[in-house]
Amino acid sequence: MNLERLVHIDRRIIYLLIALGTTIPLLLPIGLPVSSTPPVERLFDKIEGLGQQEVVLVSFDYGPTTAPENNPMAQATLRHCFTRGVKVVVVALFPIGGVTMAGEILEGVAGEYPDLEYGVDYAFLGYKDGAQAAMKQMMGNAFAEVFPQDFFGTDTNQLPLMRRVVNHEQIALVVSFSTNIIGEWWANLVNAQYGTPVAVGTTAVSAPKYYAFLDSGQMLGLLGGLKGASEYEQLLIDAHPELMTIYQQAGIYTAMKGMDAQTVDHAIIMLFIIFGNTVYFLVQRRDARRKQHQA
Amino acid sequence: MFWKLRLPLLLTLFVGAVPIVTFFLTEHTPVIGPAVPFVRDRVESYMVIIAGFALLLGVVSVVQGSIRKIERRRPGWPFAISLLTGLLVMGAFGILSAMRVGPFQGLLTAPDGSDTPFYWMTRNMFNPLQAAMFSLLAFYIASAAFRAFRVRNVEATILLAAAFVVMLGRTPLGEYVFSWLPGGERWLPQVTDWIMAVPNAAAQRGIIIGAALGAASLSLRVILGIERSYLGVKE
């Protein structure tokens, strides 16, 4: 057997396997079990412990490029709040598509709860540029200063919920779904200045740097990538089995399905690494033997 | 020599020192106080405008290059036509919307709330192309991992081990590996979290401190006029 050919295997074989490993689990879900980690549990427990009159501020700080990771976490968190009757204020601070994501997700999830009343149970304030300044102003002074009108053009002060919610004093928790830096600002500026608990759902790429904030206590919880989102979905289903029907629908995308594809792809990559090293080891041994023979 | 070299260098020194000095001050500082909010709020917006003008230089370079390619029938010249067509159509929509000419009254949405052609092309051509290119990374990361992660020496082995553990620990796979031991399903996720929070954080912190000092040093060299590759002219 020619070992060299295995060492320099055509990369297109890897590409093909990855393509299959991604597509097949999406079409035929496997349903691998998921266990949760403390950073996710802490956010879940926080929302699970909120009273019905308490308010969660949800900030959409990501755009379409990271939607596969961020969407499921935003959906799960909103479902959790709505299921428990916790009030939600939604804003978007990400310039490239943040408000679109917020609109689509909110419309979809709120549609699952026909009893919800806009303006009473939740409010959608829209997008504001200059995230840092906007954060400080809405949390420090008043939401209505930053968003005089909600996304639909209604005066913010006309919404019953927003008459009650002035600034950080009425916010029990901030959850930011963030691609990159904006989640950090929530922890850095808002938590540091007003003490409001902040949790961030972010992409797997950005998650490592958020550990520092988790460490320093500036952040209450952290959902990292699809793994974090699928953990949250699992916790949600365990605590509220009635949501099972939503999560088991065919033809909708959930973090758990995505996680199946993830797992298969990871397995493929790791098997290739093991394979590569085995072949490498064999080549080394063969070369060493040849040298001995020649000597 | 003064105009070509000294003037840019003197400007560099002055313009570079201004944000540094005002960084530490407020508008209540005597004499130069009023300059502080000006520097913080206005100058930044000036810079954005200057950058905006630069885009046209790029466009000219692209158009010249493409036309040359077509004229000289260089390999692949027909693709220069598709490039120019895309640029022309999209750019024209953009410019006309900016000038509010005729029916072009908005860039993405028309006044009546309907989508503009610019938006249609963004959504159906530009965005899918971006997302497709971005998603190629999944394939590339797999082939890079296969090729590069070999037990060659100590460094390469550490790299491989860390990557392997984290890959395992971030998916349900990591839970199965030791699940036959009591509590074992949490081991790899915990090791992953530990790697991220301790040695990885240490390495990142070291890089950040070093890089920030390096950047500050380079900044100082630029302000002092020692580093001026971009200005060209030597004394």
Add this chain to the structure above:
Amino acid sequence: MVHGTARAGWLGALLLTATGVARAQIAGGETWYEPTRVGAPLVLFLVFSILVLVFIDRSRKGAQLFIRRIAGINAIEEAVGRATELGKKVLYLTGAGSLEEIQTIASLAVLRHVGSLTARYAVDLDVPCKDPLAFTAARETVQEAYMQAGRPDLHTSDIVHYVTYDQFAYTASVTGLMVREKPAANFLIGQFHAESLLLAETGQATGAIQIAGTAEITQLPFFAVVCDYTLMGEELFAAGAYLSREPAMLGSIKGQDITKAMLIVYMLIGILLQIFGVHALKDFMSINGS
């Protein structure tokens, strides 16, 4: 003369800051200074600037400064040499950043050197750009490099050319270029984002020798894994100075190193004091400053 003016102006600026602060301290009331910035940041700034200036001065006066070998920088000439042997082009990317990004400035300094090498060896150089301002500056840099190397005849406006401002459209064009023209050496130096791996992995597949350099923490792993040489963080910023071998440049590296040494000692003493319950050193460096 310029340097004299520069230094005087610089010291003047420092003095102004210092007096502003001092007077604010005395006057009280409305602060004339940013309380969170005057404290550790100002002290660090002053110490750092003074150390760098002192060592630039010493170096100019002839003090011999040792700078260790940096593998990635030493490989630059080898890479251009290989392109010469193979008769293929050298590809140089300045990254995604504009000129507000200091990594781009660092990249231009290296480009200056690479440009003079390609001019000297009469190898084709190709610099496709993403940011329009970086494009403008790269054009000046390369033109000047060719002039200095005495080969203005080899310089054409094709060398530095603009592609597009979009991250992935740019990446598609450059990866296409790599596959079609198969450059012998790829330089990926500056600020990169997610495209880093697309570029580096394509370049690897085409068999180019690749030298990368970035301070982006999230992208360093990919360059380190895929490229032949990687200038990491601080090495990138030192590269231009290292290549120029100008005394003033090397002096600034020394000054920066001494600051680093002082910070290491500061951290060690701080940690020791922490054990004994003294928090002064940590508090001074805490985020909220003084």
Add this chain to the structure above:
Amino acid sequence: MTELIGIWIGAFLTLCIFSFLYKDNPFFRFAESLFAGISLGYYIGIVAVNTLVPNLFRPLFGDFVGHAHLLIPLLLGLNLYTRFIPKIAWMARISLAVYIAYYVGINMVQKLQGEVVPQVGSTILNPIGGRMTPVDNLILIVGVLSVLIYFYFSIEHKKAVGVISRVGIWFLMLGFGAAFGYTVMARVSLLIGRMNYLFIDLLHTTADLL
């Protein structure tokens, strides 16, 4: 109908890009060149509509005296075009010098204040106590310091310094490996998103529209 066509154009272009994985081909070249053109046109629109018109031209044409200060960026911006007139081509460098200098100044203080100070501060920790175990704290401290020693340029990496900087490299490798492993997830997620778009969304939407 336009929506349906649009969706399928998007899918076609996605496949054109994916075809590059097999090898370079005319479909990819077409998509790539179109992509370059469209994206540049897109930014022309964005820069004109979002930056130049509202921040420069509208204020200047609307109330010239009140916004006369905007002549500064206007002149510096136009000055870039002197590049096209060989005799005064050097003038473009003035705009570049101003632009670079301003950001270099900002960078310098911000890097020191925003990166060095807090990172140094948070490394000064009592090994005993805090959220992490003493061993973890020590590893963190050793890691930061050894990486810093690795970056030390003006000393030869021999003897003790050599050993410590080697440890620094190990920490770097550990960090790089971990970050690589972690990123695999994110990249696969993106691919999942695209596959989801090609196989689930596309068919659903087509069915809905028909």
